[in-house]
Amino acid sequence: MRDTAYVVVTIVFFWLMIAYVRGCERLGRSGGEGGERP
Amino acid sequence: MTANGWLQILAFAAAVLAVTKPAGIYLERVYDGSLRWLAPVERVIYRLCGIDPEDDQHWTRYAAALLLFSAVSMLVTYAALRLQGSLPLNPFHRAAVPDRQAFETAASFTTNTNWQSYSGETTMSYLSQMMQLAFHNFTSAACGVAAAIALARGIARRSGGRIGNFWTDLIRGTLYVFLPGSFVLALLLVQQGVIQNFAPYVTAHTLEGARQVLALGPVASQEAIKQLGTNGGGFFNANAAHPFENPTPWTDFLSMAAIFVIPAGLTYTFGRMVKNQRHGWALWTAMFALFAGGVTTAYWAEARGNPIHAARGVDVVPTATNPGGNMEGKEVRFGIANSALYATVTTDASCGAVNSMHDSFTPLGGLVPLVNIQLGELIFGGVGSGLYGMIVMAVLTVFIAGLMVGRTPEYLGKKIQSREVQMAMLYVLIFPAVILLFTAASALLPQGLAGLNNAGPHGLSEILYAFSSVTGNNGSAFAGLTGSTTYYNTLLGLGTLFGRFAMMVPMLALAGFLSERKTVPESAGTFPVTTPLFVVLLLGVILIVGALTFFPALSLGPIVEHLLMGLGKVF
Numbered sequence: 130m131r132d133t134a135y136v137v138v139t140i141v142f143f144w145l146m147i148a149y150v151r152g153c154e155r156l157g158r159s160g161g162e163g164g165e166r167p
Numbered sequence: 168m169t170a171n172g173w174l175q176i177l178a179f180a181a182a183v184l185a186v187t188k189p190a191g192i193y194l195e196r197v198y199d200g201s202l203r204w205l206a207p208v209e210r211v212i213y214r215l216c217g218i219d220p221e222d223d224q225h226w227t228r229y230a231a232a233l234l235l236f237s238a239v240s241m242l243v244t245y246a247a248l249r250l251q252g253s254l255p256l257n258p259f260h261r262a263a264v265p266d267r268q269a270f271e272t273a274a275s276f277t278t279n280t281n282w283q284s285y286s287g288e289t290t291m292s293y294l295s296q297m298m299q300l301a302f303h304n305f306t307s308a309a310c311g312v313a314a315a316i317a318l319a320r321g322i323a324r325r326s327g328g329r330i331g332n333f334w335t336d337l338i339r340g341t342l343y344v345f346l347p348g349s350f351v352l353a354l355l356l357v358q359q360g361v362i363q364n365f366a367p368y369v370t371a372h373t374l375e376g377a378r379q380v381l382a383l384g385p386v387a388s389q390e391a392i393k394q395l396g397t398n399g400g401g402f403f404n405a406n407a408a409h410p411f412e413n414p415t416p417w418t419d420f421l422s423m424a425a426i427f428v429i430p431a432g433l434t435y436t437f438g439r440m441v442k443n444q445r446h447g448w449a450l451w452t453a454m455f456a457l458f459a460g461g462v463t464t465a466y467w468a469e470a471r472g473n474p475i476h477a478a479r480g481v482d483v484v485p486t487a488t489n490p491g492g493n494m495e496g497k498e499v500r501f502g503i504a505n506s507a508l509y510a511t512v513t514t515d516a517s518c519g520a521v522n523s524m525h526d527s528f529t530p531l532g533g534l535v536p537l538v539n540i541q542l543g544e545l546i547f548g549g550v551g552s553g554l555y556g557m558i559v560m561a562v563l564t565v566f567i568a569g570l571m572v573g574r575t576p577e578y579l580g581k582k583i584q585s586r587e588v589q590m591a592m593l594y595v596l597i598f599p600a601v602i603l604l605f606t607a608a609s610a611l612l613p614q615g616l617a618g619l620n621n622a623g624p625h626g627l628s629e630i631l632y633a634f635s636s637v638t639g640n641n642g643s644a645f646a647g648l649t650g651s652t653t654y655y656n657t658l659l660g661l662g663t664l665f666g667r668f669a670m671m672v673p674m675l676a677l678a679g680f681l682s683e684r685k686t687v688p689e690s691a692g693t694f695p696v697t698t699p700l701f702v703v704l705l706l707g708v709i710l711i712v713g714a715l716t717f718f719p720a721l722s723l724g725p726i727v728e729h730l731l732m733g734l735g736k737v738f
Binding site for chain 1 (some may be wrong): 227230234235237241242245248266274586590593628661664669673675676680
């Protein structure tokens with residue numbers, strides 16, 4: 130039971146980190162005044 | 168303090184200076200792909216894993232690949248530790264590692280932290296040590312350097328958010344840097360007497376007639392990557408204080424040099440990549456100034472010792488036969504100078520190996536490793552993480568300098584605007600938030616207080632040190648905290664994960680954002696990043712951001728403990 134809990138915690142943590150990547154990307158687009166695209 | 172002690176510290180500093188340039192040139196050639204002596208091996212790995220080495224990844228794909236690799240390898244290690252009892256290379260029939268400890272250990276080694284709440288010699292099988300923990304020692308170090316190189320690429324070129332290929336960086340770092348480097352270092356360590364075998368443990372009879380089991384094993388190979396990759400997890404519970412891990416002054420010196428060689432070399436690599444070698448040296452100088460301040464303070468505090476000892480008639484003056492000062496928790500073969508130096512080096516870098524017990528240092532001596540970690544471990548720092556931590560601070564420095572003179576800040580030709588500063592501030596704020604929140608919770612909750620071995624300010628220092636160490640991915644312990652509980656295993660494991668990945672993501676975003684900007688030529692309004700003024704301003708930003716954030720907590724821990732020691736009260 131606790132094994133499942135630790136595995137789920139690990140998966141949820143990394144899933145959150147992926148969401149965090151997307152959040153940072155969105156923040157970059159919205160706050161990118163002056164940001165040039167090639 | 169003795170002249171002999173200072174000479175050894177100066178010799179170490181000279182060695183770090185001497186290896187910076189050759190290491191930096193080698194690292195640049197590894198990551199720009201011009202080094203090819205293992206090309207056939209590389210090609211086989213790329214083909215087997217389906218990697219296209221020419222694929223230049225956008226920063227979001229780079230970060231996702233790093234996260235995916237870390238998640239899968241962490242889960243595999245968790246499973247292997249839980250199934251240890253059924254797996255081979257387990258001559259002493261070690262049982263499965265408890266779930267809470269397996270989670271913390273898997274998280275800790277995946278994140279280059281190597282916090283150990285277990286004794287390696289009585290908990291881990293040879294297979295767990297060699298296949299799981301050593302695997303992470305190599306790959307977590309390679310991930311750190313890869314991330315730093317990705318940030319350097321983001322600054323050095325204009326590529327629309329593309330910062331390199333994570334898989335190529337991971338494989339090339341492991342193949343060209345960590346495997347050969349560890350092989351050479353392991354041979355040097357074996358020559359000095361570090362053991363390397365698969366022999367069963369030996370029972371010895373002591374002079375008092377007692378029986379003592381001497382643990383053996385493949386130590387030198389573990390020790391080499393532990394230092395070179397700034398991992399720090401020891402084969403034995405006593406870590407580098409154990410005579411089978413660190414038997415002589417030479418192994419001690421080699422270990423410390425191995426901890427600093429890649430972080431120091433990366434400053435030179437960075438200078439070459441951004442075509443501003445003087446800036447690379449400016450970062451090196453800032454790192455060295457903080458290192459020198461730390462080692463001087465630690466050596467002074469430990470050589471001075473505990474005034475209560477002197478008041479009670481203990482001879483604390485150094486002589487040819489008496490090291491004097493505070494020798495509690497230190498090995499006689501290393502003495503005070505090398506213990507203070509090792510403690511400074513291991514916490515400047517995010518290594519965490521120890522050759523003395525930091526919990527036994529005087530309050531000010533123990534303050535040095537704690538502050539080193541809390542500054543963000545950018546004093547040379549962990550492999551890769553030290554450089555990218557310092558670059559984030561440099562970005563903040565030019566931003567503040569730009570505000571002072573009223574111009575748009577630039578860093579190495581790239582304009583720094585709101586999104587770059589947002590990422591830098593995310594990086595800077597996550598670190599103290601995790602440390603202080605987890606420390607405060609543990610200082611209040613009965614589960615947190617149950618792990619304390621000391622009362623008063625020293626107890627708070629133990630909790631603060633533990634969460635600083637795991638969040639900073641250091642892994643050293645104050646050794647006075649019983650961390651092997653469900654509460655601490657879980658919280659410390661989470662601390663390592665947040666301290667690594669929640670900081671790496673905004674750093675990689677910063678790399679991507681900078682790579683989208685064109686490089687503008689230097690103008691009269693550009694704040695120069697190669698001058699002593701820049702170094703001083705950078706040091707000021709690091710100290711203000713790092714030290715002042717933690718000053719209230721430090722004042723309740725080691726600082727008040729130091730003041731009370733002067734009044735004759737110890738904890």
